[in-house]
Each structure stands twice: as C-alpha cells, then as structure tokens.
Amino acid sequence: MRLAVLLISCAVPATAQDFSLAMPVDCTLGTTCYLQNYVDHDPTDAASDFQCGDLTYDTHKGTDFGLPSLAAMKAGVDVLAAASGTVRGVRNDMRDVLYTAERDAEIAGRDCGNGLVIAHEGGWETQYCHLKEGSVAVTTGQEVATGDVLGEIGLSGRTQFPHLHLSVRRNGQVIDPFDPDGQIACDAPSDDTLWNTPLNTPQGGLLSAGFAPDIPDYDAVKAGTAATRALTSQDAIVLWTFGFGAQQGDTLVFTITNDAGEVFASEVELTRTQALFMRAGGRRAPDEGWPAGLYEGRIDHVRNGTLLNSQTTSVTLR
Structure with a gap:
C-alpha cells in the first residue's frame, strides 16, 4: 500500500x-x-x-x-x-x-x-x-x-x-x-512548482493514430511510418493508435464511420500497465468491397469512466 x-x-x-x-x-x-x-x-x-x-x-x-x-x-x-x-x-x-x-x-x-x-x-x-x-x-x-x-x-x-x-x-x-x-x-498535490508557466501533466493519453490495411508493425508505429492515406475497396480497414501511460482497466473505444454511417465499433480493455502501447481494431472488406469515399476514425482513451483524450484520423478508399 x-x-x-x-x-x-x-x-x-x-x-x-x-x-x-x-x-x-x-x-x-x-x-x-x-x-x-x-x-x-x-x-x-x-x-x-x-x-x-x-x-x-x-x-x-x-x-x-x-x-x-x-x-x-x-x-x-x-x-x-x-x-x-x-x-x-x-x-x-x-x-x-x-x-x-x-x-x-x-x-x-x-x-x-x-x-x-x-x-x-x-x-x-x-x-x-x-x-x-x-x-x-x-x-x-x-x-x-x-x-x-x-x-x-x-x-x-x-x-x-x-x-x-x-x-x-x-x-x-x-x-x-x-x-x-x-x-x-497523494490526495492533494502541491501547486508549488519550478515551472514559470504551468505544464499540463496527464497520467496517460494517445499520441497518434492512423489507418492501415493490416495491423501495423509496432516499430513502424514508433517510427511514424505506419499510417496510410489511401486504401482500395478490397483492403481490410484497420484503425490503430499509439499511446502512453496505460493502466490496467483503461478502455479504448474505436469507431470508424463513412457517409453511410458506422462501419466498425469496438471497445478494447487494457489489461496491464504500459509506458508505451499500441492497439488496433478493424474489419475485413465485404465480398462486394467497400464503398469509395472518405472514412473517419476516432479512438477515445477512457479511465474510470472519464475521457482522457481522443485521436481522430481519416483515409480515402478508392
């Protein structure tokens, strides 16, 4: 304790x-x-x-x-x-x-x-x-x-x-x-600091997000090269995010939408504390392929019912 x-x-x-x-x-x-x-x-x-x-x-x-x-x-x-x-x-x-x-x-x-x-x-x-x-x-x-x-x-x-x-x-x-x-x-953090301008100090959050045709390689995510701006109608649509300060019990809420409405929605519970982490979710293309157009992605990072922060991104399907 x-x-x-x-x-x-x-x-x-x-x-x-x-x-x-x-x-x-x-x-x-x-x-x-x-x-x-x-x-x-x-x-x-x-x-x-x-x-x-x-x-x-x-x-x-x-x-x-x-x-x-x-x-x-x-x-x-x-x-x-x-x-x-x-x-x-x-x-x-x-x-x-x-x-x-x-x-x-x-x-x-x-x-x-x-x-x-x-x-x-x-x-x-x-x-x-x-x-x-x-x-x-x-x-x-x-x-x-x-x-x-x-x-x-x-x-x-x-x-x-x-x-x-x-x-x-x-x-x-x-x-x-x-x-x-x-x-x-612990129940009353000091407001006396050395910083001449107060700095925001969240205990975790999301750093980046993107779309890919498959779950990206973690090294590519850390390098900043994992996101793609365009997919084909036959590609899987995978939404990924990279974050810091994960705590056991945190939840990531993934949502993908297009002009017709919701394409994918999922909640992922984080099961362990991690300094840096990557998670992804998505869906394979239907037999007839995805409709062309702009697809929007959003990931919410939630802790104890409170939204820590969000990341949004988009991709064009041709």
Missing part, C-alpha cells in the same frame, strides 16, 4: 521563488510532444511520481519530454535552455540508436548520451540528456540565456524512444520541478 505522503530521499527543500524553469523543448505539450516520465519519489524498490501515479520507474531522476515518433525526431525538435547560466560540460558524439542490452559496453558510464550541464546561481544546475548526435550547439564555458537553443532531441545513450531527459539539481541533490519541496500528499 502506498503511504499518504511520499518523500524523495535525495531532495532538499526548495521553493519556486528560489529558481524557475522555462519549457526546455520547442514543442506543444499534448500535440507535438508529451511528458512520459517524472522523478521517482518512492524510496523503496517500487516507483511513484509526484501525482502518486505510474509515470516513472525506480530511481528515475528527471523529467522526460517525449516525441511521438522517430520521424518527429528526424525532422528536428530544438532543446532550449530552461534557465540562464554557464555550460559546464558537453558530449556530442554518441550515435542515435535504440538501446539494447548488447550496447551496454558501448554506453557504459554515458547513459545520458549526448548532452550538457548548465550551472545556475544559487547552487542550481540542469542537465539535458539524449540529444541528437552532432546537434549540441553550445560549448563548455559558454554563457546561455533562457530559451537559447542547446541542440535537438535525439536517441543517444540509454533510451528506447526519442526524448529529452531533464534533470534538476541543487547543491548536487535531485529536485523534482513539479514538487520542489520533496513532499507529496
């Missing part, structure tokens, strides 16, 4: 008045990026984020700003200085490759991948990890201002999805920017 109050064992008290952070990624939360993981506040082998939720893992020491696909990473998403300060160190030569156990020797001691550390006044520092190879745009000793471009989100170091891992420390101790005093009351 979770305690009513969780304490992050490595943190020291801090307040938002001491130091503040700007958004460290040039993206729109909930649209072109999302918050995947937070600082782990549970001192045991279990894990719990600042909302007493599951978006973290044991000993995780930062905040992860994720991209919905490898295609988004390749297009380029800037990492920005969250506060002004002096660059203390830089790494810029590691490959952008999905982590596997076979790469342990290659990344030993360099789990952060490409990145940098910025020192700020008052004993504060921020660390930016998993940047794209060759993208780091600052040098050691350089003074940077809030909002300056530091590099681009990548896939370097110990990571299996493109994201920025932002760590915040004060006098060497980890601080959670969403709960800087290090104390959590």
Whole structure:
C-alpha cells in the first residue's frame, strides 16, 4: 500500500521563488510532444511520481519530454535552455540508436548520451540528456540565456524512444520541478512548482493514430511510418493508435464511420500497465468491397469512466 505522503530521499527543500524553469523543448505539450516520465519519489524498490501515479520507474531522476515518433525526431525538435547560466560540460558524439542490452559496453558510464550541464546561481544546475548526435550547439564555458537553443532531441545513450531527459539539481541533490519541496500528499498535490508557466501533466493519453490495411508493425508505429492515406475497396480497414501511460482497466473505444454511417465499433480493455502501447481494431472488406469515399476514425482513451483524450484520423478508399 502506498503511504499518504511520499518523500524523495535525495531532495532538499526548495521553493519556486528560489529558481524557475522555462519549457526546455520547442514543442506543444499534448500535440507535438508529451511528458512520459517524472522523478521517482518512492524510496523503496517500487516507483511513484509526484501525482502518486505510474509515470516513472525506480530511481528515475528527471523529467522526460517525449516525441511521438522517430520521424518527429528526424525532422528536428530544438532543446532550449530552461534557465540562464554557464555550460559546464558537453558530449556530442554518441550515435542515435535504440538501446539494447548488447550496447551496454558501448554506453557504459554515458547513459545520458549526448548532452550538457548548465550551472545556475544559487547552487542550481540542469542537465539535458539524449540529444541528437552532432546537434549540441553550445560549448563548455559558454554563457546561455533562457530559451537559447542547446541542440535537438535525439536517441543517444540509454533510451528506447526519442526524448529529452531533464534533470534538476541543487547543491548536487535531485529536485523534482513539479514538487520542489520533496513532499507529496497523494490526495492533494502541491501547486508549488519550478515551472514559470504551468505544464499540463496527464497520467496517460494517445499520441497518434492512423489507418492501415493490416495491423501495423509496432516499430513502424514508433517510427511514424505506419499510417496510410489511401486504401482500395478490397483492403481490410484497420484503425490503430499509439499511446502512453496505460493502466490496467483503461478502455479504448474505436469507431470508424463513412457517409453511410458506422462501419466498425469496438471497445478494447487494457489489461496491464504500459509506458508505451499500441492497439488496433478493424474489419475485413465485404465480398462486394467497400464503398469509395472518405472514412473517419476516432479512438477515445477512457479511465474510470472519464475521457482522457481522443485521436481522430481519416483515409480515402478508392
């Protein structure tokens, strides 16, 4: 059973008045990026984020700003200085490759991948990890201002999805920017944060959706290449979605419609907690084939009877 109050064992008290952070990624939360993981506040082998939720893992020491696909990473998403300060160190030569156990020797001691550390006044520092190879745009000793471009989100170091891992420390101790005093009351989350603009922090949601003639390969979904814009009248119609923060008991509601009305509807219950997930539903073509035209797809992500969010997409059948 979770305690009513969780304490992050490595943190020291801090307040938002001491130091503040700007958004460290040039993206729109909930649209072109999302918050995947937070600082782990549970001192045991279990894990719990600042909302007493599951978006973290044991000993995780930062905040992860994720991209919905490898295609988004390749297009380029800037990492920005969250506060002004002096660059203390830089790494810029590691490959952008999905982590596997076979790469342990290659990344030993360099789990952060490409990145940098910025020192700020008052004993504060921020660390930016998993940047794209060759993208780091600052040098050691350089003074940077809030909002300056530091590099681009990548896939370097110990990571299996493109994201920025932002760590915040004060006098060497980890601080959670969403709960800087290090104390959590599960029934009343603190509204005192380090963010100079409040960030939306959903405990899960849908990142992308699309149509395909068959259940797509998960790697293609993560790469951002699974969706098709056109199908033939003899193709199966499959609606898929990619999301984060699945909890056991969540429901996905799939609906496909065309000009004549509903073509397919299904509810899928999620049976386990997953950091990232993909699900799909659809129907084979009838013997006479599908009518030509525009087909609309919608997926609703529901938790405990409440709609978390939705994704919509469309495809043309010829």
